[in-house]
Amino acid sequence: MQRFALSEEQALIRDSVARFVHDDYAFNRRLEIIESPGGHDESHWRRFAGLGWLGLPFPERYGGQDGSPRDLAVVMEQFGRGLVVGPYFATVVLGGHAILFGGSEAQKAAILPRVADGTLKVTLAHDEPKSRYRLDAVATRAKPEGGGYLIEGTKVAAPYAALAGEIILSARTAGEAGDAAGITLFRVKADAPGLSATHYRTHDGGTASNLHLDGVRVSADDVIGPVGQGLPILEWTADHAIAALSAEAVGCMWSICDLTTSYFKTREQFGQTIGKFQALQHRLVDLYVKCQLAQSMAGAAVDALSRTDPAERAKGLSGAKVLIGRYGREIGEEGVQLHGGIGMTREYPVGHYFKRLTLINLSFGDTNYHLERYRQLLREAKP
Amino acid sequence: MSSATSPGSSDLQAFRQEVRRTIRAKLPEDIRRKVAREQMEIGRDEQLRWHRILYECGGWSCPNWPKEHGGPGWSYDQQYIFERELALADAPRIMGFNVSMLGPTIMHFGTEEQKRRFLPPILKGEVFWCQGFSEPNAGSDLASLKCRADRDGAHYVINGTKFWTTEGHMADWMFGVFRTDSSGKKQHGITFLMFPMTTPGITVRPILTFDGTHEVNQVFFDDVRVPIADRLGEEHKGWTVAKYLLSLERIGTAEVSRSLASLGRLKRLAHDPSLAGTPLIDDPLFGQQLAMCEIELMALDLAEQRILFGAGDPGEAGAEASLLKLVGTEVQGRLLELTMRAIGAPAVFDGEVGQELASGALPVEIGRVAKTYFNMRKALIYSGSNEIQKNIIAKAVLGLG
Numbered sequence: 001m002q003r004f005a006l007s008e009e010q011a012l013i014r015d016s017v018a019r020f021v022h023d024d025y026a027f028n029r030r031l032e033i034i035e036s037p038g039g040h041d042e043s044h045w046r047r048f049a050g051l052g053w054l055g056l057p058f059p060e061r062y063g064g065q066d067g068s069p070r071d072l073a074v075v076m077e078q079f080g081r082g083l084v085v086g087p088y089f090a091t092v093v094l095g096g097h098a099i100l101f102g103g104s105e106a107q108k109a110a111i112l113p114r115v116a117d118g119t120l121k122v123t124l125a126h127d128e129p130k131s132r133y134r135l136d137a138v139a140t141r142a143k144p145e146g147g148g149y150l151i152e153g154t155k156v157a158a159p160y161a162a163l164a165g166e167i168i169l170s171a172r173t174a175g176e177a178g179d180a181a182g183i184t185l186f187r188v189k190a191d192a193p194g195l196s197a198t199h200y201r202t203h204d205g206g207t208a209s210n211l212h213l214d215g216v217r218v219s220a221d222d223v224i225g226p227v228g229q230g231l232p233i234l235e236w237t238a239d240h241a242i243a244a245l246s247a248e249a250v251g252c253m254w255s256i257c258d259l260t261t262s263y264f265k266t267r268e269q270f271g272q273t274i275g276k277f278q279a280l281q282h283r284l285v286d287l288y289v290k291c292q293l294a295q296s297m298a299g300a301a302v303d304a305l306s307r308t309d310p311a312e313r314a315k316g317l318s319g320a321k322v323l324i325g326r327y328g329r330e331i332g333e334e335g336v337q338l339h340g341g342i343g344m345t346r347e348y349p350v351g352h353y354f355k356r357l358t359l360i361n362l363s364f365g366d367t368n369y370h371l372e373r374y375r376q377l378l379r380e381a382k383p
Numbered sequence: 384m385s386s387a388t389s390p391g392s393s394d395l396q397a398f399r400q401e402v403r404r405t406i407r408a409k410l411p412e413d414i415r416r417k418v419a420r421e422q423m424e425i426g427r428d429e430q431l432r433w434h435r436i437l438y439e440c441g442g443w444s445c446p447n448w449p450k451e452h453g454g455p456g457w458s459y460d461q462q463y464i465f466e467r468e469l470a471l472a473d474a475p476r477i478m479g480f481n482v483s484m485l486g487p488t489i490m491h492f493g494t495e496e497q498k499r500r501f502l503p504p505i506l507k508g509e510v511f512w513c514q515g516f517s518e519p520n521a522g523s524d525l526a527s528l529k530c531r532a533d534r535d536g537a538h539y540v541i542n543g544t545k546f547w548t549t550e551g552h553m554a555d556w557m558f559g560v561f562r563t564d565s566s567g568k569k570q571h572g573i574t575f576l577m578f579p580m581t582t583p584g585i586t587v588r589p590i591l592t593f594d595g596t597h598e599v600n601q602v603f604f605d606d607v608r609v610p611i612a613d614r615l616g617e618e619h620k621g622w623t624v625a626k627y628l629l630s631l632e633r634i635g636t637a638e639v640s641r642s643l644a645s646l647g648r649l650k651r652l653a654h655d656p657s658l659a660g661t662p663l664i665d666d667p668l669f670g671q672q673l674a675m676c677e678i679e680l681m682a683l684d685l686a687e688q689r690i691l692f693g694a695g696d697p698g699e700a701g702a703e704a705s706l707l708k709l710v711g712t713e714v715q716g717r718l719l720e721l722t723m724r725a726i727g728a729p730a731v732f733d734g735e736v737g738q739e740l741a742s743g744a745l746p747v748e749i750g751r752v753a754k755t756y757f758n759m760r761k762a763l764i765y766s767g768s769n770e771i772q773k774n775i776i777a778k779a780v781l782g783l784g
Contacts, residue, residue, distance in 0.1 A: 005693065261781050276784060281777035282770070288781060289706045296685035297678070319678040374678065375670035379662075383650045 021082030034205035055116025062112035073247035080251020087160035095122030102225030102233035125158035161209035325367035434508035470640030515559025532561035575621035594757035637711030702779030
């Protein structure tokens with residue numbers, strides 16, 4: 001049984017992220033950041049490095065803090081509450097974990113310390129135009145050539161690739177899109193010849209890129225993990241991404257609940273604060289209840305990462321994705337609705353939380369995708 | 384996180400094994416079968432028979448009682464595990480009114496003499512109790528109750544009526560709250576009394592619920608005389624006693640354990656090809672609804688642990704605990720409705736006749752499921768309707784006036 005209490009260290013992390021959000025991340029400051037070139041504040045990044053957040057999940061020998069998935073979830077939940085944008089998730093969770101799980105000793109030593117000290121940003125490019133949510137739907141090709149590989153294909157929606165010095169991407173060295181075997185991960189320098197990118201803003205204030213690989217040459221040393229066996233590394237990384245995003249989503253949900261509660265206590269209509277109306281009270285209670293249940297599932301996702309039984313692991317993570325995806329949509333829509341007109345404005349935060357929750361649902365499989373995955377798990381586990 | 388009392392610890396693992404083994408060895412098969420069929424109205428004799436078996440195990444009939452009063456003196460973690468194991472073994476619930484609620488209330492408010500008189504018969508299962516709280520015009524607004532108890536020498540004289548009295552027709556004694564003064568605030572002037580149901584002047588009229596079950600009653604009082612010695616707590620201060628009593632039912636209000644048992648039956652049903660030729664779990668829509676139930680139940684289970692045990696003492700949990708009843712009863716309702724639809728057309732049968740349709744041994748009784756689904760709508764209404772739970776959360780958690 002979980003006891004849920006944060007350790008002393010985790011409470012310190014939480015307080016330190018909360019203090020950053022409170023002191024340096026006012027909502028207007030956030031709007032300035034997302035409209036600045038790059039959509040990112042490098043001074044914040046240096047601060048994150050100084051506070052140890054960028055190396056949180058990495059072993060100490062790579063300059064990290066040896067933190068647990070729960071430690072990382074503590075940071076992500078606070079980022080969610082503060083609606084912090086930037087390349088943290090792309091760099092530390094996606095790129096960082098892909099290297100951590102798949103990289104050789106030399107690769108880890110070359111990349112992770114630079115991620116931890118803030119001098120290198122990385123990201124993961126796994127989505128393709130036709131892959132939807134499937135990690136095995138890799139059509140990008142890597143052909144052996146001259147002891148290395150030549151990569152051809154297109155990757156879409158690689159988060160914060162515009163800021164990344166290195167991109168970890170999946171390409172097929174054998175088989176066809178949909179095959180589990182034959183996927184290989186590569187590290188590609190952002191300025192590699194043959195790599196061109198279309199950078200764009202995302203609805204949640206972030207940035208992402210479509211990458212066009214037109215004969216990008218990599219060496220055998222740039223292969224991450226065993227050739228043809230990149231899928232387990234991708235899946236493992238995606239599992240950690242789901243746990244981190246679930247925590248972030250729960251932070252967003254609690255902020256919507258808090259904002260709406262405050263609004264209910266101050267907004268007056270018909271001669272009283274609108275929080276006096278029972279019809280509205282009950283809708284806010286529904287929202288609060290969903291926050292609590294989502295919180296449970298964010299915890300279940302973190303716990304699932306340490307499960308040895310693959311079905312139990314998958315159920316915890318898919319279960320979190322299902323419930324948090326569904327409630328995220330409902331809480332986001334309801335948060336806007338319960339604010340009335342002000343909820344529609346760009347100057348008010350609630351719509352921005354809604355957008356972030358919506359995009360989280362679209363990452364690594366939405367509610368329906370994971371609900372069907374969960375059903376398949378039930379189907380295979382005959383009672 | 385992993386203190387010595389955490390249920391993951393090896394002591395508690397051993398405890399779980401012990402109670403699991405004991406419950407499964409001692410539970411009479413006829414009772415088990417009734418519970419497994421989702422049959423809600425387990426009779427008085429069956430309840431008391433099981434209660435006495437548990438008593439013989441070392442006071443397990445009263446898992447929340449301290450050793451001093453003959454209970455097992457278990458920690459909250461142990462009580463939680465015990466309740467889960469009872470449900471998973473298809474054993475009846477621990478008796479609520481007397482064991483979970485009245486017993487600890489007597490321990491808190493009772494005189495030494497009252498403790499000596501009332502506690503041992505509850506522990507041993509010698510007296511069957513019912514609760515006289517609700518009235519025709521005092522349901523969610525319980526404090527507006529009107530059933531009068533007037534002082535007459537060494538007695539109170541009760542006149543009026545109680546409504547929705549669960550198991551009143553099989554009870555030996557009633558505890559309840561009665562109006563002794565109507566001059567002040569409605570919470571003032573309420574007095575908590577206990578008396579035998581055989582006292583002259585008591586009439587019990589059945590109220591059938593729409594599923595056809597007789598569980599609840601209306602009880603009429605016509606000059607019913609109760610000695611002052613059978614008052615619990617002070618005169619006019621019965622609201623305090625009642626509030627204490629109602630706050631005791633924390634572990635289990637979410638019905639997670641019972642719902643997990645129902646879910647287990649539904650999953651076996653969904654894998655069984657005997658009803659439709661192909662297992663229902665192969666149907667994506669049905670399978671996804673089943674998956675959704677399991678996921679919500681997982682979330683509820685974790686929320687219950689966090690809310691009740693996060694602060695240490697489940698009794699100290701705040702109004703957040705209202706959400707457990709709210710969500711728990713909704714999930715329970717969805718599970719039963721889904722089970723009924725899993726059976727499909729044969730679920731129309733009322734009674735035992737439907738079972739002959741099934742070629743194999745199904746984990747549920749075809750003729751019972753719809754009845755139980757109808758019956759369990761009560762759970763969203765009793766113990767403070769779900770709307771009242773929302774009011775409580777709105778006021779006490781969110782601070783909305």
